Amino acid sequence: MSKLIVVGGGPAGLTAAFYAVRRRLEVLLVSPELGGQARHQSTLPGFEEHRVIRGGDLVARFARELEYLGYPVRTGAVAQVRAAVDGFRVRLAAGQELDARAVILATGSRASRLGVPGEAELFQKGLYGSAASYAHLFLDKSVLVAGLGARARAAAAELSAAGAQARLLEEGERLVSLSGGPGAVQAVVEGPAGRKLLDVDGVFNALEPSPNSGPVSGLAELDGAGWVRVDSRCRTSCPGLFAAGDVTDVHREQVLVAMGEGAKAFLSAVEYLEGR
Template sequence: MNLADLTLELTPFATDEFPKPAPGGRYDLAIIGGGPAGLTAAIYAARKRLKTLVAAENIGGQMLWTSSVENYPGFNVVQARDLVDKFRSQVRQFPVDVASGLQVAAVSAEGPGFRLEGSGGEAFTARSLIVATGKRYRSLGVPGEKELIGKGVAYCATCDAPLFAGKTVAVVGGGNSALTAANELLPYASKIHLINSSPAVTGDPVLLEPLKGSGKVDFHMRSKVSEILGKERVEGLAVNSPGGVVRLDVSGVFVEIGLIPNSGPVKGLVELNREGEIIVDCSCRTSRPGLFAAGDVTTVPAKQIVVAAGEGAKAALAAYDWLLANPG
């Protein structure tokens, strides 16, 4: 089995057992997103007897990208996959339509409500909408990156670190995501180059110390990857460093330079901040009546599972109140 096959096998995209709702359905409430915000919103909406659709590329969201969770109340430690299963099975208790594996490409205002269009042309309409689309990994945007995704270019160390046993790899970034990724790689990789454009890492000392103590990590500060090299798979990196352009021979590169909000489908419909997050008030209301947002895609601080779940609950209750005040 080659590296690309293994990557596909380990990269988490949920397969799940929700029956597919028929396209063309009309709903009281549509929720875009199957992470903790969207799934919690679905539970609250269903308990209010709203006819509800969840449209989500996957069930679990970012929880699929990590292994264990130590800060979700009620559990000392829970495996992220188990937590996803618990969210999923709770949603399944209710008559909620779940279109999983569906990417919403566009949302438009239609009559008194909203029209959702899937990337495969599926369409649904709803009187109200909750956007809970979370975040995705930011890419470097350098030559070779797109071409070599799954062939040594990776964004999720939790998912893909074991593929690099005994190999030299690079981690790009200097915040907590990068340091966490490097720590996840420590038991596997023979050597790690940490490449950071700033003069110093900004992540927590508690994450930095094991890297410094390992003797396996070379730190390249004030350095930027300009190209990912390789034809069939990653063979190296061209790095602009203070001493000039250097080539690093690596078999893998983990891009850990942060996350960007998935607000694309509602761009132009609601106000966003400079980072592209949907601006919400304390009741998850956006600048457009009837359109609510919850979780990591919003301006709410503290991007955490418990916060996203709480915001999902608030958004569903706010949507319910809005529907009562605006009967269709």
């Protein structure tokens, strides 16, 4: 039995595992891959590299340090976390079961797809996700925010505050297709008056993401959208189970925030394991 199992190898999970290894805590990291969404590097033409703090670079450094320290990792997806004698039992999708006294869930979220031609080709090369991460790089540039509702309005406000010329889809409009490349995107929009071509510097996907909280469904309290509810110390409603990063109800879709939450979850897990 491990003292701690970290489920998820993105920014939050890697940070939690790094702190655990450095403390010489018996820890196991379980994830299909390392890096999470931070593995996807964005292409932003015309921008000076020193203006961009790339989350993927930070995550890669943590991963290299963990490999150097020789931490244990199990490659695979986790299907379920359930309560067991003296802790938790973690069942992998392949069927194996692992035991631990405490668990940190850091499985992140998955983006909703626009479902239009050109989406895959322009991903991170003209089509971006987090407005909070990239807004400052679009000063005096034109952007289209693809989505409806509060999230789209918040993304447009973030971009506008940073000096971008942000356009929301209007009522009755829908995005039909994307083409072009970084800094020169052609977006075809269809509305009541027909189709029109918009030439913009970038497009932001503002559809609501979905949390990867399935493994703890029924074990920890989730909000109405499925995000794991946590307190200010990353504790869930289930003692000994902690959550960090974009799987929680305080998700911010920023690497530095997720890394900080991962460190905080680890510290809370240590307090739990030591009975404090």
